[in-house]
Amino acid sequence: MNSPEILIIDDEAQIRKLLQITLQSNDYKVAQASTAREGLIAAANHPPDVILLDVGLPDESGHTVLKKLREWYLNPIIILSVQSEEQDIISALDNGANDYLVKPFRTGELLARIRSVLRANSSEEQNSVLFFNDIEIDLSARLVKKKNEIIKFTATEYTLLLILAKNQGRVLTHHFLLKYIWGPSYINESQYLRVFIAQLRKKIEDDPNKPMHIITQSGVGYRFL
Amino acid sequence: MNFFKINFNKINKTNQYFFSIAIVLFVSIICYFFSAFLGYKVVALILMATVSLIAMFFNIKPVLLAALLSALVLNFFFIPPKFTFHIDNGEDVLLFFMYFIIAFVNAALTFKIRGVEKIAHKKEEKENTLKLYNTLLHSLSHELRTPISTIIVATDNLQADNKKLSEHNKAELLSEISKAALRLNTQVENLLNMSRLESGNIQPKKDWCDMNELIYKVISSLKENLENRRIDIEIKKDIPFCKLDVGLMEQVLYNLILNANLYIPEDAVITIKAKLINQKLILIVEDNGNGFDAAEIDKVFEKFYRSKNTSTGGTGLGLSIVKGFVQAHNGTITLENIETGGACFTIELPVETNYINNLKNE
Numbered sequence: 209m210n211s212p213e214i215l216i217i218d219d220e221a222q223i224r225k226l227l228q229i230t231l232q233s234n235d236y237k238v239a240q241a242s243t244a245r246e247g248l249i250a251a252a253n254h255p256p257d258v259i260l261l262d263v264g265l266p267d268e269s270g271h272t273v274l275k276k277l278r279e280w281y282l283n284p285i286i287i288l289s290v291q292s293e294e295q296d297i298i299s300a301l302d303n304g305a306n307d308y309l310v311k312p313f314r315t316g317e318l319l320a321r322i323r324s325v326l327r328a329n330s331s332e333e334q335n336s337v338l339f340f341n342d343i344e345i346d347l348s349a350r351l352v353k354k355k356n357e358i359i360k361f362t363a364t365e366y367t368l369l370l371i372l373a374k375n376q377g378r379v380l381t382h383h384f385l386l387k388y389i390w391g392p393s394y395i396n397e398s399q400y401l402r403v404f405i406a407q408l409r410k411k412i413e414d415d416p417n418k419p420m421h422i423i424t425q426s427g428v429g430y431r432f433l
Numbered sequence: 434m435n436f437f438k439i440n441f442n443k444i445n446k447t448n449q450y451f452f453s454i455a456i457v458l459f460v461s462i463i464c465y466f467f468s469a470f471l472g473y474k475v476v477a478l479i480l481m482a483t484v485s486l487i488a489m490f491f492n493i494k495p496v497l498l499a500a501l502l503s504a505l506v507l508n509f510f511f512i513p514p515k516f517t518f519h520i521d522n523g524e525d526v527l528l529f530f531m532y533f534i535i536a537f538v539n540a541a542l543t544f545k546i547r548g549v550e551k552i553a554h555k556k557e558e559k560e561n562t563l564k565l566y567n568t569l570l571h572s573l574s575h576e577l578r579t580p581i582s583t584i585i586v587a588t589d590n591l592q593a594d595n596k597k598l599s600e601h602n603k604a605e606l607l608s609e610i611s612k613a614a615l616r617l618n619t620q621v622e623n624l625l626n627m628s629r630l631e632s633g634n635i636q637p638k639k640d641w642c643d644m645n646e647l648i649y650k651v652i653s654s655l656k657e658n659l660e661n662r663r664i665d666i667e668i669k670k671d672i673p674f675c676k677l678d679v680g681l682m683e684q685v686l687y688n689l690i691l692n693a694n695l696y697i698p699e700d701a702v703i704t705i706k707a708k709l710i711n712q713k714l715i716l717i718v719e720d721n722g723n724g725f726d727a728a729e730i731d732k733v734f735e736k737f738y739r740s741k742n743t744s745t746g747g748t749g750l751g752l753s754i755v756k757g758f759v760q761a762h763n764g765t766i767t768l769e770n771i772e773t774g775g776a777c778f779t780i781e782l783p784v785e786t787n788y789i790n791n792l793k794n795e
Contacts, residue, residue, distance in 0.1 A: 294638075294680060312618055382640075399641040399674050399787050406643060417649040424650055427638075427680050 212257035212326055213237040217247035217273065218288060219266050223311075227260065230315055236322070244268035251281060257329075258322055262288045263300065271300060278304035284325035288313075294427035301381050301428075308379070324377025338373055340421060340433070343412055345373055352412075359411050364389060368404050369412070372422065372432035381429040405430060449491045453499040456487060461506045473511035477532050480507055484536045488543035496544070500536035507532060565736070572739065572749060576620050580613035587613075615657070623750040626684065627736075630757040637678035637761050641787055644672050644707045644714075647679060651686040652705075655694075662694055662703060669708040676785040677714070681758040688751040689718040689778050697722025701775070714784045719777035724770035733768060 214236050216227050221242070228238045239256060241247035244265045251259060259277065263270030270287065277285060284306040289296060297308050306325045309318060338345040344353045350366065352359050361369065367389055372380065383395045390400060409416035423431045460483045464476045471479075480503040488496045508518055512525050520526045587606040590598065598606075629635055645668055652664060686705070693703050697720045706717040725733065732738045734756040739749040755778075759766045764782035771777050 312614070399789050402641055402643050402646070402674060403789055406646075417645055418653065424646055426650065426683055427640075 211235045211237050213239065213254075214322070215239045215241065215247070215250055215256035215259045217241045217244070217250075217259065217265065217270075218262035219243065219264070220262075223262075223288075227318075230318065231322075234319055244270070244273045247273060248276060251277060255281060255283065257283055258325060259283070259285045260288055261285055261305075263296070264290060271303065274300060274303050274305055284329055286321055286325060297428055298381055298383070301379070302383070306378060320377060328375060328378060338376075340373065340376065343421065345370070354412055361408075361411065365404060365408055365411075369408055372430060376432050379425050379429050379431045385429065446492065446495075449495040450498060453487055453491060453495040454502060457483060457499050457503045457506065461503070461510065465510060468511065473507070473513070474528065476511045477507055477528060481532065481536060481539070485539050485543075488540045493540060493544040496540040497537065500533075500540050504529065504533050504536060568749075573620075573624075577617065580616045583613040584610050623754060626754045626758075627750050630754065630761075635681070635757070635761040637681055639676045639678055639785075641674040642677050642679050642682070643674060644668055647682060648686065648705055648707065651683050651690065654683075655687065655690055658691060659694055664690075665702060665704040667704065667706045672707060672709055673786040673788045675709075675714050675782075676787070677762060677782065681761060685755050685758050685780070686716070686718065688755045692751050693718060693720045693722070693776070697775075709784075709786065712783065712786065714780075714782045716780040716782070717777060719771060719775060721771070721773070721775040724774060724776045725768065727770070730768055730770070734766070 214231055216224050216231075216238060218224050218227070218240075219242050224240050224242070228240065231238050239250055239254065241250045244267045247259075247261070247265075259281070261270050261273060261277075265273065270289075274285060274287070285304065287297070287300045287305045287308040288311060289300075289308060290311045297310075300308060306328075307321050309321060336346065336348045338347065342355045344356075346352075347370075352361060352366070352369065368385070371385070371388055382398050382401060385401055386395045386397060389404075390397070394400065405422060406416070409419050409422055412421055413419045421433055423433055425431055457480070460480065464471060464479055468476070484496065484500050484503055487499045491499075505518075508520065508529055509516060512520055512529060514521060520529060587610045590606055591603060648666060648668065652659070652666075690703060690705070697703070701720055701722040703718065703720045706715070706719075708715050734752050736749065736753045738753075756766055759780055759782070762782050764780060766778060766780045768776060768778050
């Protein structure tokens, strides 16, 4: 496989440089743009495999750029933001961002996000068995094992587990999950989601209070690892 | 005295005119009833005292009105011949004019004194703001400069290409840079939160919250700071979901735990408790360290206040942010020392609750 290309759209030269060094030393090709205009042109001229998009650009808001990109660009977009304002992040995710990182982020986090969006994008072909450390999900047999022991789930629990697991590494918002599982009229009934997340954790985590698989992204959603 | 002052100052301007007239008339009527026993010279003194009292609390114009009115009343009802503005006796004419002058001088003087008081108060306020500002700058520059110096010195060392610098030392320098950066980030976070609070911009976005999830999440995000610290967690088993702003409450617990961790001895334990009493969520963060000086307990939530015994860094913002965020939830936070040693922070939040989490599996 060729090394994936990543386009960085960020107005801070220092951040671009650090990202470039980090990504290149991890075998990614890197292109850069410092404004919304440059970024849109660069993406159109040579569509990258992933775009890292800063929301605070000088000429146009990153949210607008995101919308413009999503009119034609289908590969993953990861939002970089300094505000940890949840509402900002949720609206970016709703507008087609695949994931987000809040500055300052750790290098490990950055690389994990990129790997996971790339993986999700390439694994269109259905693997019939998913593996996560000690957990094994057999899709065709609808069977979940932890440390080789079969765990029983209710239908709703299984649907929730599956949608999380299929999007491994990617944050799924509360709204998305509620809508996906219970339907559009339930998007504000977050208590249901919390009940089922707690139940899933009791079944698949070694210590439900220190989850290794279902990670809480406060105010935003959940991420399966 | 202060109590009265506050109450009287609350009376608005139009009402002050009304009250001035009412008080003068009231006193006059009482004097009139007793006029058989009171000579008009005594009445003059009583009215004078009334005007002086009014002058202590009201603005100058209502006081002048009271002075004028009382003079007229004195002349008309009390100085013979009664029920005329005419005065026969030369001595009484003098009395009337003296009354007039003293009442006005009285009013003008108290007004002047109050003006001076006001200026002094303003000056004091200004000085306090300046003092606060200086404290902020002082603690901020210290708090920001320390990690910045660390980063500069460490990178200088690494760039110098010094052959004597061992691999171990290089790793140490890098880890110091990393720690310094995290410390800077925490301080910036605190400043941003403070400015959010100061601008009155905090609107809690409440959502159902699993207390187990909240508390364990905060502890896991503090992993790097807590190192080997023993943390005991006591969450009541039947605690329902509570509706609160998860982001704000995470910050509250984060600051309280971080604070306790910084100031208690290495082997001391932090205990976090959560329970629901009378529809109030009670969150407790306590430790078995040395507690606070009794004199300090009231001050710790003040902006920029820093404990006398602190050696480690801090801008004195952490606990004031905690208080601000708790208040944004209409809650209260109190600090007390535990008899057996240690400090105990208790948060009480009125919350909406939902017991759905205690239902058995569908």
